[in-house]
Amino acid sequence: MTxxxxxxxxxxxxxxxxxxxxxxxxxxxxxxxxRDYMYAFGLQSWLIALLSAAMGHYAQVxxxxxxxxxxxLFRGLLLPYLILRILRRLGVDRELxxxxxxxxxxxxxxxxxxxxxxxxYRIAGAMGNPSSVVxxxxxxxxxxxxxxxxxxxxxxxxxxxxxxLLILENGIFLGSQVLVPGMPLLIELVILFDLLxxxxxxxxxxxxxxxxxGTTSSLELRRLVG
Amino acid sequence: MxxxxxxxxxxxVVSVLALSPLLQGFILRYEERxxxxxxxxxxxxxxxxxxLFHKELVVPEGASMIHFCAPVVAFTAMLIVPLLIPVLTNYxxxxxxxxxxxxxxxxxxxxxxxxxxxxxxxxxxxGGIGSSRSVMITILAEPTLILVLVGIALLAKAMLPFxxxxxxxxxxxxYWSPAHVFLVxxxxxxxxxxxxxxxxxxxTHIEVYMIEEARILxxxxxxxxxxxxxxxxxxxxxxxIFCNVLVLPWALSIHGTALGALGAATALLGKFALVAxxxxxxxxxxxxxxxxxxxxxxxxxxxxxxxxxxxNQIR
Numbered sequence: 218m219t220x221x222x223x224x225x226x227x228x229x230x231x232x233x234x235x236x237x238x239x240x241x242x243x244x245x246x247x248x249x250x251x252r253d254y255m256y257a258f259g260l261q262s263w264l265i266a267l268l269s270a271a272m273g274h275y276a277q278v279x280x281x282x283x284x285x286x287x288x289x290l291f292r293g294l295l296l297p298y299l300i301l302r303i304l305r306r307l308g309v310d311r312e313l314x315x316x317x318x319x320x321x322x323x324x325x326x327x328x329x330x331x332x333x334x335x336x337x338y339r340i341a342g343a344m345g346n347p348s349s350v351v352x353x354x355x356x357x358x359x360x361x362x363x364x365x366x367x368x369x370x371x372x373x374x375x376x377x378x379x380x381x382l383l384i385l386e387n388g389i390f391l392g393s394q395v396l397v398p399g400m401p402l403l404i405e406l407v408i409l410f411d412l413l414x415x416x417x418x419x420x421x422x423x424x425x426x427x428x429x430x431g432t433t434s435s436l437e438l439r440r441l442v443g
Numbered sequence: 444m445x446x447x448x449x450x451x452x453x454x455x456v457v458s459v460l461a462l463s464p465l466l467q468g469f470i471l472r473y474e475e476r477x478x479x480x481x482x483x484x485x486x487x488x489x490x491x492x493x494x495l496f497h498k499e500l501v502v503p504e505g506a507s508m509i510h511f512c513a514p515v516v517a518f519t520a521m522l523i524v525p526l527l528i529p530v531l532t533n534y535x536x537x538x539x540x541x542x543x544x545x546x547x548x549x550x551x552x553x554x555x556x557x558x559x560x561x562x563x564x565x566x567x568x569x570g571g572i573g574s575s576r577s578v579m580i581t582i583l584a585e586p587t588l589i590l591v592l593v594g595i596a597l598l599a600k601a602m603l604p605f606x607x608x609x610x611x612x613x614x615x616x617x618y619w620s621p622a623h624v625f626l627v628x629x630x631x632x633x634x635x636x637x638x639x640x641x642x643x644x645x646x647t648h649i650e651v652y653m654i655e656e657a658r659i660l661x662x663x664x665x666x667x668x669x670x671x672x673x674x675x676x677x678x679x680x681x682x683x684i685f686c687n688v689l690v691l692p693w694a695l696s697i698h699g700t701a702l703g704a705l706g707a708a709t710a711l712l713g714k715f716a717l718v719a720x721x722x723x724x725x726x727x728x729x730x731x732x733x734x735x736x737x738x739x740x741x742x743x744x745x746x747x748x749x750x751x752x753x754x755n756q757i758r
Binding site for chain 1: 616619620621624625736738739741742743745746749750753754756757
């Protein structure tokens with residue numbers, strides 16, 4: 218596997234964008250308001266789209282411009298719009314019963330980042346000491362995955378769970394942009410439509426939850442109903 | 444030590460002394476302006492100090508030596524710190540090697556510690572409340588502060604503020620690196636917490652949640668004036684560290700000429716105005732947090748500092 222080489226300016230630009238999206242993942246982790254999650258997610262998608270476009274410019278892969286455009290439109294506009302619509306219909310605006318306070322979750326997230334750093338150093342060692350951008354991308358990817366899992370584990374609203382899933386996916390996408398910039402366009406398209414289907418399914422599921430259980434919190438789902 | 448160095452060193456202290464009420468006045472005035480009120484005059488803090496220094500001194504019953512020592516210690520501590528940090532010049536002056544960043548932090552905390560003692564001294568209920576609350580915030584803020592300082596030390600491989608300043612001026616790649624950006628954000632939250640701003644405190648005098656004001660409620664006259672002035676100087680010192688060491692390390696006197704020092708002082712005004720505008724935006728947009736949610740901004744700040752240390756490892 219050949220890893221891309223970048224100029225210092227490009228490297229610092231990529232680091233800044235990657236770190237920015239990690240920070241937005243923390244905004245989602247630390248906030249109680251579902252609407253804030255939404256905006257942070259949209260902004261994160263725009264940052265990743267910028268990263269794709271910059272990568273397309275520096276690594277001379279024109280396909281990436283298309284991917285950047287699709288990312289911005291789908292993840293940055295369409296998905297947030299759909300989820301906002303679900304939010305408005307459901308009439309929930311915040312996490313009510315938090316098992317773990319946001320401050321504690323933030324510190325747990327910081328621990329997750331340290332773990333991700335340790336792991337990506339090992340991976341980077343196995344890859345033959347690549348540039349620091351690659352290590353950073355690996356770290357951000359792994360820590361966004363861990364944060365996504367953390368959100369899935371500690372949040373109970375149906376909407377926060379799908380957002381946890383979306384952060385997880387964004388993390389993998391970001392990592393793939395830096396690690397393998399020439400990923401075929403077709404795969405990207407498939408992933409984007411998968412996401413769309415996932416959000417649509419979650420919308421249906423959430424409405425089903427409201428109708429049958431009278432709540433959108435997964436805490437209430439204790440009984441298996443045939 | 445040449446005459447010029449002496450003059451510059453004195454100039455650093457004098458400019459902190461003289462400009463600190465102006466900064467306070469700027470923030471108070473324009474915060475009101477943003478909220479569509481008229482706001483007090485820019486010079487109001489100077490008039491307040493003048494008034495306090497001409498009032499008679501009333502000492503509560505049961506006050507001990509601490510009551511008289513504390514304002515003097517706090518004020519002196521704030522006079523010492525400007526010797527250690529780049530206020531006007533970007534090179535160390537003769538007395539600047541008395542302490543590094545941690546030393547400056549120690550002296551700042553010493554002043555705050557004596558005010559806490561003074562709050563407890565007279566045994567009044569309000570002083571006790573204010574002292575215990577401020578100690579709780581210190582417990583929350585101190586680990587973050589240390590972590591930020593560690594981050595700065597790792598960034599520049601040195602604990603001296605002048606080295607950090609030079610590094611940031613000469614290497615744009617470091618200035619724009621994620622580690623530095625994180626440190627700036629973490630320090631900004633600390634700045635809000637330590638200078639008595641929302642989302643943590645409220646400086647209003649008649650508040651149930653008051654913290655800084657409660658500690659000094661027993662004081663009156665010149666001693667109160669000293670304490671208020673020390674508080675404003677602490678704010679200015681923290682702003683100076685934020686601007687001249689971390690965010691805007693430019694526009695400092697390089698050769699130490701009179702013109703350069705004057706220009707640096709003028710530039711300082713502009714930098715403070717920028718940061719103060721940011722603080723005003725935060726104060727207007729944020730409402731105060733409940734007491735038991737104080738750890739949230741500080742946890743965010745801690746997280747940012749931890750991320751800065753990590754990002755610095757990758758750099």
